[in-house]
Amino acid sequence: xxxxxxxxxxxxxxxxxxxxxxxxxxxxxxxxxxxxxxxxxxxxxxxxxxxxxxxxxxxxxxxxxxxxxxxxxxxxxxxxxxxxxxxxxxxxxxxxxxxxxxxxxxxxxxx
Amino acid sequence: xxxxxxxxxxxxxxxxxxxxxxxxxxxxxxxxxxxxxxxxxxxxxxxxxxxxxxxxxxxxxxxxxxxxxxxxxxxxxxxxxxxxxxxxxxxxxxxxxxxxxxxxxxxxxxx
Numbered sequence: 001x002x003x004x005x006x007x008x009x010x011x012x013x014x015x016x017x018x019x020x021x022x023x024x025x026x027x028x029x030x031x032x033x034x035x036x037x038x039x040x041x042x043x044x045x046x047x048x049x050x051x052x053x054x055x056x057x058x059x060x061x062x063x064x065x066x067x068x069x070x071x072x073x074x075x076x077x078x079x080x081x082x083x084x085x086x087x088x089x090x091x092x093x094x095x096x097x098x099x100x101x102x103x104x105x106x107x108x109x110x111x
Numbered sequence: 112x113x114x115x116x117x118x119x120x121x122x123x124x125x126x127x128x129x130x131x132x133x134x135x136x137x138x139x140x141x142x143x144x145x146x147x148x149x150x151x152x153x154x155x156x157x158x159x160x161x162x163x164x165x166x167x168x169x170x171x172x173x174x175x176x177x178x179x180x181x182x183x184x185x186x187x188x189x190x191x192x193x194x195x196x197x198x199x200x201x202x203x204x205x206x207x208x209x210x211x212x213x214x215x216x217x218x219x220x221x222x
Contacts, residue, residue, distance in 0.1 A: 009151065034210055043115070043201055043213030044154070051208070089154060091211075098167070099144060099203070099211055103153035 003027045004092050006102035014110050019077040021105050023090035026071065030092035030100075035064060035075045038087045038104070047088075048075070080109045113138045117202050117214035124221050130189040132217055134202030140212075142205045143185035145169075145177065147198040148216075154201065160185055192221045 005024045013019045021035075031052040036044035050057040050064045050073070057064050063076045077084055087104045094100075118133035134143065142161050146154040146169075156169030158177040166177050174196060178186045185204075189196055197220050205211035 006153070032208055036213075041216070041218070043203075043215050046210040046212070049210055091154075093208075098156070098159060098169070099142075099205065100156060100170070101146070101154035103151060 002103070003030075004090060004100050004102040006088075006090060006105050008105050009103070010106040010108070012108045012110060013080050015082060016079045019075075019080045019084065019107055019109070021075045021077075021088050021090075021107065023073050023075075023102055024071055025073075025092050027092070027094065027100075028071070029094050031095070032093040033064070033066060033073050034091045034093070034099075035062075036089045036091060036101075037084075038089060044089060077107075080107075082109050082111060085109045113140075113204070113212040115202060115204050115212050115214040117200075117217050119217050120215060122217060122219045124189075124192050124219065126193060126221055128189075128192045128221075130192050130219070130221075132187040132189075132200055132202075132219070134185045134187070134204075134214055136183055136185075136204040136212075138204065138212075139182065140204040140206050141182075142207070142211075143179065144203040144205075144211065145175075145185065145187045146201045146203065147171070148201060149198050157187065194221050197221045 034049040035047040038044040144159040160179040202214040203211040
């Protein structure tokens with residue numbers, strides 16, 4: 001039972017354009033959401049997070065949007081750069097303890 | 112900087128062996144996690160711990176056990192390794208309502 005789902009296994013975007021990565025969740029008890037970036041043979045690194053009491057959080061080129069009624073969150077990267085090419089995971093936390101991840105989306109930024 | 116250290120980057124073990132994966136953190140975080148990463152399946156939670164000697168099953172605990180005798184150390188144990196446990200194993204640590212920090216990962220191959 002996949003509680004956090006990333007339905008797009010891959011996404012290809014031109015350099016300088018916007019990248020939009022999507023994530024859906026099923027458990028309404030999740031109260032904290034995060035996005036991670038992962039390069040091969042390395043551990044994931046934290047990008048940005050959002051609490052369930054907010055609907056938007058911005059940090060530089062990265063913005064996360066949360067739509068609680070739709071149980072959907074998205075990560076926007078603007079402008080996209082070649083170094084953004086990686087696998088992106090969304091994650092959701094319940095009760096500040098358990099942390100559940102999606103399947104990941106491989107983002108490729110084309111020059 | 113938070114440091115999460117996994118004892119090995121690469122391991123090769125034989126079927127039926129008992130395998131220990133160690134994870135040490137230096138930031139006094141309460142929560143520690145073990146995940147495995149497999150292509151197309153994302154990061155799946157095996158076990159987590161929210162305090163010394165406390166543990167909770169994640170989504171795929173079968174074939175694994177854990178030990179947390181000290182706050183800074185969380186061990187994952189494969190009681191009798193099998194080929195379907197060949198995977199990338201990732202340890203993470205976090206405080207409440209903060210991001211999780213990951214180790215560099217252990218690539219385990221069971222032959």
